[in-house]
Structures are given as structure tokens and as C-alpha cells.
Amino acid sequence: MKIVAKNSRARFDYEILETVEAGLILSGPEVKSCRQGKVHIAGSYVSMRGADVVLRSATIAAYPFAQLEGYNPTQDRVLLLRKSEGEKMKRALQEKGVAVIPLEVRAGKFIKIVLGFGRGRKRHDKRHRIRDRETLRRLQQGKE
Numbered sequence: 418m419k420i421v422a423k424n425s426r427a428r429f430d431y432e433i434l435e436t437v438e439a440g441l442i443l444s445g446p447e448v449k450s451c452r453q454g455k456v457h458i459a460g461s462y463v464s465m466r467g468a469d470v471v472l473r474s475a476t477i478a479a480y481p482f483a484q485l486e487g488y489n490p491t492q493d494r495v496l497l498l499r500k501s502e503g504e505k506m507k508r509a510l511q512e513k514g515v516a517v518i519p520l521e522v523r524a525g526k527f528i529k530i531v532l533g534f535g536r537g538r539k540r541h542d543k544r545h546r547i548r549d550r551e552t553l554r555r556l557q558q559g560k561e
Contacts, residue, residue: 418525422456427518429543431535436520437506440497441472441528446480446488452524453480463496463506463517463532470496470506472519472530496530509534 427433443451450456455478462473471493479488498506509515520531538546 418523418529420521421451421454421524422458422522424458424461424518424520426459427520427533427535429546430538431516431518431533432538432542433518433520433533433535434515435534437498437502437532437534438529439470439502439532441530442495442497443477443528446483446485447477448528449483450478450480451522451528455480456522458519458522458530461519463510463519465507465510466493470498470503472496475519496532506532 457476457478461475464471464473472495473493474491475494476490477494478490479485506517509517514536516535516537518533518535520533523529523531
């Protein structure tokens with residue numbers, strides 16, 4: 418499957434505890450737009466709406482060859498999950514300090530979204546991670 422959108426900031430801001438792959442309910446022009454890579458998931462999140470788990474604030478641009486009247490690119494989109502995954506998602510959303518963040522969108526035969534259960538990182542954790550990454554980079558450059 419081809420990765421059409423990635424939320425690279427999510428792995429920096431959150432400590433990802435577990436990942437789940439879910440489907441998206443999309444219209445035909447939205448699927449074509451996703452396959453072209455016109456998806457933006459930075460800043461989007463997952464929440465509950467009644468009994469459904471929905472993706473909020475994700476932008477799927479309008480397909481240029483479709484005449485869509487009143488199309489809203491940031492509308493809420495329902496996620497398709499197995500029953501056990503849905504229950505796990507509901508528990509995670511109710512737990513304090515845990516957020517469900519979209520990590521990437523994949524396009525193959527179906528459009529799938531990879532969701533991560535994440536716990537927010539503090540500023541000092543981010544600095545420590547940057548310092549470790551730069552130290553590792555310096556060591557690798559010294560060996561070459």
C-alpha cells in the first residue's frame with residue numbers, strides 16, 4: 418500500500434503506545450482525491466459521535482474533475498473498525514492523558530488510516546529525544 422499522507426509531527430509530540438488500522442467511509446471523488454495524495458491529517462484527531470468513532474479536522478481536497486456543490490473538505494468522517502477495536506478505542510478515548518492520533522493514510526485497493534494511541538510528551542522529553550538523535554548522528558558521521 419502506498420502512503421499518501423503522513424503526520425510526522427505526531428510521533429514527535431506523542432509517545433505512541435499502540436497502533437490500529439481502520440477504514441474510512443468516503444465518497445467516490447474523495448477516494449480519487451486521496452489516491453492523488455490530496456490529504457492533510459496534521460492537526461486532526463479521533464473522537465466519538467454517538468456510537469461511531471469519527472475522524473475530525475482531516476482535510477481531503479475536492480477532486481478537480483467532479484462537480485461537487487457545497488463540498489466541505491474538513492467534514493467528519495466515520496471510521497470502520499472491528500467491534501473489539503472499537504471498544505478498545507472507546508476505552509482509550511475515555512482514559513485521561515491518552516489521545517488517538519492519525520499517523521498515516523494508505524491507499525491501495527481500499528483507503529486505510531493508521532491510528533496511534535498516544536500519550537503526550539512534555540517539553541523536556543522532546544529536548545532529550547532531540548539531543549539523543551543528534552548525538553547518534555554525530556557518532557555515525559565520525560565512523561564514516
